[in-house]
Amino acid sequence: MGGKCPHRSVKKRRYSHKTARRTKFLIKGDDMVYDQLNKADEERPLPVDEDLPGMGQYYCLHCDRYFSNVAVRDEHFKTKKHKKRVKQMMGPAPHTQLDAELAAGMGMPDNGPKLMSM
Amino acid sequence: MRLEKCWFCSSTVYPGHGIQFVRNDAKIFRFCRSKCHKNFKMKRNPRKVKWTKAYRRVHGKDMTQDSTFEFERKRNRPERYDRNLAENVLKAIPKIEKIRVTREERHHKNRMKGKKRKIQKEATRELEQGISLVKAPLALQKDPSLTLPQKIKVSVSQQQSEDNNAMEE
Numbered sequence: 001m002g003g004k005c006p007h008r009s010v011k012k013r014r015y016s017h018k019t020a021r022r023t024k025f026l027i028k029g030d031d032m033v034y035d036q037l038n039k040a041d042e043e044r045p046l047p048v049d050e051d052l053p054g055m056g057q058y059y060c061l062h063c064d065r066y067f068s069n070v071a072v073r074d075e076h077f078k079t080k081k082h083k084k085r086v087k088q089m090m091g092p093a094p095h096t097q098l099d100a101e102l103a104a105g106m107g108m109p110d111n112g113p114k115l116m117s118m
Numbered sequence: 119m120r121l122e123k124c125w126f127c128s129s130t131v132y133p134g135h136g137i138q139f140v141r142n143d144a145k146i147f148r149f150c151r152s153k154c155h156k157n158f159k160m161k162r163n164p165r166k167v168k169w170t171k172a173y174r175r176v177h178g179k180d181m182t183q184d185s186t187f188e189f190e191r192k193r194n195r196p197e198r199y200d201r202n203l204a205e206n207v208l209k210a211i212p213k214i215e216k217i218r219v220t221r222e223e224r225h226h227k228n229r230m231k232g233k234k235r236k237i238q239k240e241a242t243r244e245l246e247q248g249i250s251l252v253k254a255p256l257a258l259q260k261d262p263s264l265t266l267p268q269k270i271k272v273s274v275s276q277q278q279s280e281d282n283n284a285m286e287e
Contacts, residue, residue, distance in 0.1 A: 032143060095163060095165055097123070097147070099172060100123050100124065100126070100172060101123045101128070102175070104123045104130070105190065106192065107191035108191065109192040109193070112194065112195035
């Protein structure tokens with residue numbers, strides 16, 4: 001998934017082009033996927049995108065991957081990688097900057113009193 | 119000037135140090151040094167890397183809940199400058215730091231409570247199991263200088279010890 005970006009020391013394969021590792025920048029981070037999963041469940045039809053495999057209709061939310069058809073997607077659901085990912089996403093929330101600050105011995109951020117009562 | 123904390127290891131990032139990564143959803147990740155940045159790029163979880171503060175907190179190695187942690191925090195509102203307040207704060211900082219250090223020491227001491235006995239036990243077992251490598255068992259029976267002495271309980275009454283004191287005088 002991460003695209004090809006071998007180390008410079010390997011002379012045989014050198015892809016220094018950004019295009020070769022484009023997917024590395026497009027893939028979602030763990031915390032983004034986690035937030036997406038924990039949002040209120042609203043079944044919305046996926047937007048049609050002709051650049052994506054299968055017009056972007058067959059999507060795995062956990063792994064952030066698009067598939068060409070239903071059969072391939074269901075095959076993916078059976079894989080070890082997907083199951084591992086599901087298990088990971090069921091667990092505790094991913095590490096955030098707030099966690100880092102709390103671990104460093106800081107208190108919760110002080111945003112001051114609320115100026116407008118909602 | 120704001121002293122940020124490193125996303126990975128929770129150490130303080132001083133101005134001019136480290137690197138920051140802004141993801142395409144505008145989320146900022148700050149790193150104190152290339153070590154932390156590389157670990158982030160390898161998608162490591164700080165909670166599973168032993169040298170990070172996050173690991174130590176999750177696994178109960180460090181003190182987690184304490185009133186001294188309430189002082190340092192991110193303040194997202196401007197504080198109006200007050201000369202007296204600033205003076206008092208500067209006076210209070212070393213005091214609070216001292217309290218925090220003593221409490222941390224106490225926490226560490228409590229955590230290490232059963233450690234000494236454990237070390238002693240392990241050493242005894244190693245001696246018992248491995249003594250044959252140093253000295254043959256038959257030779258050891260003749261000269262038992264390399265075995266641990268058996269503890270012998272001796273009951274000493276109060277009367278006798280007083281007598282001993284009298285003797286010494």
